[in-house]
Amino acid sequence: MPAVNKSQNTNANANANAxxxxxxxxxxxxxxxxxxxxxxxxxxxxxxxxxxxxNLLDDIESSLESNAEEYVQRFVQKGGE
Amino acid sequence: MGIETEYAIASNAQDxxxxxxxxxxxxxxxxxxxxxxxxxxxxxxxxxxGAAHAPGVSTGASATxxxxxxxxxxxxxxxxxxxxxxxxxxxxxxxxxxTDVPELRPTNVVAPNGGRIxxxxxxxxxxxxxxxxxxxxxxxxxxxxxxxxxxxxxxxATLGRTVSIYRNNTDGKGSSWGSHESYEVARAVPFDVxxxxxxxxxxxxxxxxxxxxxxVGEVSEKAGxxxxxxxxxxxxxxxxxxxxxxxxxxxxxxxxxxxxRRRLHVIIGDANRMDVPEVLKLGTTSLLAWVAExxxxxxxxxxxxxxxxxxxxxxxxxxxxxxxxxxxxxxxxASGTGVRGDDVRGxxxxxxxxxxxxxxxAATTAWQLQIALRGAVxxxxxxxxxxxxxxxxxxxxxxxxxxxxxxxxVLAQLAQLRRENDDERLTDTSAVRNLEWLLKWQVLxxxxxxxxxxxxxxxxxxxxxxxxNCDPAKSVxxxxxxxxxxxxxxxxxxxxxxxxxxxRAWLRAYLIDAYPEAVAAASWKQIALRVPRVSxxxxxxxxxxxxxxxxxxxAGSARVVDGAxxxxxxxxxxxxxHFTREALESKLRRARTIAEVAAILxxxxx
Numbered sequence: 001m002p003a004v005n006k007s008q009n010t011n012a013n014a015n016a017n018a019x020x021x022x023x024x025x026x027x028x029x030x031x032x033x034x035x036x037x038x039x040x041x042x043x044x045x046x047x048x049x050x051x052x053x054x055n056l057l058d059d060i061e062s063s064l065e066s067n068a069e070e071y072v073q074r075f076v077q078k079g080g081e
Numbered sequence: 082m083g084i085e086t087e088y089a090i091a092s093n094a095q096d097x098x099x100x101x102x103x104x105x106x107x108x109x110x111x112x113x114x115x116x117x118x119x120x121x122x123x124x125x126x127x128x129x130x131g132a133a134h135a136p137g138v139s140t141g142a143s144a145t146x147x148x149x150x151x152x153x154x155x156x157x158x159x160x161x162x163x164x165x166x167x168x169x170x171x172x173x174x175x176x177x178x179x180t181d182v183p184e185l186r187p188t189n190v191v192a193p194n195g196g197r198i199x200x201x202x203x204x205x206x207x208x209x210x211x212x213x214x215x216x217x218x219x220x221x222x223x224x225x226x227x228x229x230x231x232x233x234x235x236x237x238a239t240l241g242r243t244v245s246i247y248r249n250n251t252d253g254k255g256s257s258w259g260s261h262e263s264y265e266v267a268r269a270v271p272f273d274v275x276x277x278x279x280x281x282x283x284x285x286x287x288x289x290x291x292x293x294x295x296x297v298g299e300v301s302e303k304a305g306x307x308x309x310x311x312x313x314x315x316x317x318x319x320x321x322x323x324x325x326x327x328x329x330x331x332x333x334x335x336x337x338x339x340x341x342r343r344r345l346h347v348i349i350g351d352a353n354r355m356d357v358p359e360v361l362k363l364g365t366t367s368l369l370a371w372v373a374e375x376x377x378x379x380x381x382x383x384x385x386x387x388x389x390x391x392x393x394x395x396x397x398x399x400x401x402x403x404x405x406x407x408x409x410x411x412x413x414x415a416s417g418t419g420v421r422g423d424d425v426r427g428x429x430x431x432x433x434x435x436x437x438x439x440x441x442x443a444a445t446t447a448w449q450l451q452i453a454l455r456g457a458v459x460x461x462x463x464x465x466x467x468x469x470x471x472x473x474x475x476x477x478x479x480x481x482x483x484x485x486x487x488x489x490x491v492l493a494q495l496a497q498l499r500r501e502n503d504d505e506r507l508t509d510t511s512a513v514r515n516l517e518w519l520l521k522w523q524v525l526x527x528x529x530x531x532x533x534x535x536x537x538x539x540x541x542x543x544x545x546x547x548x549x550n551c552d553p554a555k556s557v558x559x560x561x562x563x564x565x566x567x568x569x570x571x572x573x574x575x576x577x578x579x580x581x582x583x584x585r586a587w588l589r590a591y592l593i594d595a596y597p598e599a600v601a602a603a604s605w606k607q608i609a610l611r612v613p614r615v616s617x618x619x620x621x622x623x624x625x626x627x628x629x630x631x632x633x634x635x636a637g638s639a640r641v642v643d644g645a646x647x648x649x650x651x652x653x654x655x656x657x658x659h660f661t662r663e664a665l666e667s668k669l670r671r672a673r674t675i676a677e678v679a680a681i682l683x684x685x686x687x
Contacts (some may be wrong), residue, residue, distance in 0.1 A: 053507070053508075053523060053527055054527075056524075056560060056561060057524065057527045057528060057531065059560055060524060060528070060544065060557055060560055060561075061528065061531075063547075063555070063557075063560070064540065064543055064544065064547065064557075065543060065547075068539040068540040068542070068543035069539035071539075071543050071546070072253075072539050072542040072543050072546065074091070074101070075089070075091055075252055075546055076101075076252055076254060076256070077089050077090075077091075077103055077203065077204070077252040077256045077258065078103055078104075078202065078203035078204075078256055079202065079203070079256045079257060079258060079324055079325075080087040080201060080202050080203065080204040080206075080256075080257070080258025080259055080324070081087065081201070081202070081258060081259040081261070081323035081324050081348065
């Protein structure tokens, strides 16, 4: 982290607000690119994703405590901090 | 910075007559951690005849390992000091607020990496050692998970039943426990400014820091899923307390540091299993504290930003954001419509809701708040560090750049997610790498559809709990981990089982490792050493070595307590960025006696 204030820019005031806008613009551009790239590959990916999520869910289901209700009921804690 | 994690604790007692007592289980776990620490110290003392770490040091302790255990020292702690400038009278504090009262059982152990393992109320807790970056804090926190799981295994062996620990924040039945962050902030920043800035951040950062929770309301009175584990347990804007009527901004001013720096003690965060939310949580909060410190020098109008985005009801907004899976709920602003159009330009995108009306700012969203806060970091960064040809601030270190890149990526992914329906979110492969609540939601929603169940189905609550189990063999999160971005490797975590080398934690761990028989107690700000009396009165330390060895005069005074054969000398290590390996190791390795060590560290016997 930039923990120390190393130099002071004399044009700080002008730059400050311009840069805040620039940052939002850059983010919007990144977002648009992200979205376009996402659409192109989405169809293929979503089928693969669904298959592998199914496999993971199978695995998770078989590993869960046999009596979910009792497991949840027994899990009683006291407050902390 | 650092992070403290309280774990839930439970056992698998099959016998219905054995009812879990989380306090007893916590003591058993910390007892196991204490036994491991004592055994390690005894081994080193026995081995020091062979001069592994501390050649020729003689402290008068026997070499058989029969020495008093090294414990955490409560004395320097001050939990009733309020950052708003006053102290709570101890008599009017609730007993659980007095966290500095020593107890008789071993409830406090110094972790091998200079952190702390202890019983806090009814939970085992691990405090990471002091670290300089979010990435280092993450690695130290993950190393803590390992220490705690090993101690849970030790407790299991003692008790004859499996003790499990959970990295979460609520049982869904009304109890909540914490995962606290600590940051050092210049005391020159008015606390009111810090409070207003951090309120905006804590209300809105949940959209990427949330670990996800099954159930809505303190006792899960409403079926459903929400972004955050913690939000429903917060009911006040600002305050000293952490266990009841919890405040968004906590004012505990136990700085554990030098006078010029205060501790920003953040109690509102979720305990994350995923790396990206944790690094973002630490990184963005640290960067905003830096904004508060540097806004004036950068000519940035922080006051204007805080006035523009002041929330009408921060507590309500906190709950709204956590309960809103659409990510678009409007949060009313205090200023209502009284903001002129030309004032609105700046950190926000002006017209993010697309209604063509950027002239009024009666309300905002969590996403817009995050855009504004990130904009402030860039504005101050550009002013302080100047920019490259693309307008990117010339950040001084790679850790900062990484946090800012991740922050931008995640906000872009959240903007995309806002437009997606549940079917699309179920097949998302990019945002889930960074968002813990979304990854957890995919599992829950997938199972819910399979079973055609409602959100109140016990199996979903069971998945939420198992997600947090720290035993990799039992954790649902571990099964999904390949879908989540990893920011620290197994090797990084192994390295973090030792102390960071660039903070005072290095010295704490070094002394315990090299002089286990001489360290009487350790705390964040002090280390007490037993220095044997050479002859007659107090004569342990060679005169004149004094504080000069630290170069900055950072070390302070020593207190002496009479003992039968040795004096107790207290080393002041208030400045967390001093007492590093680079500054001290070569000097300490040349010391021939513990008295010389004490002298190098600035302690002198009065």
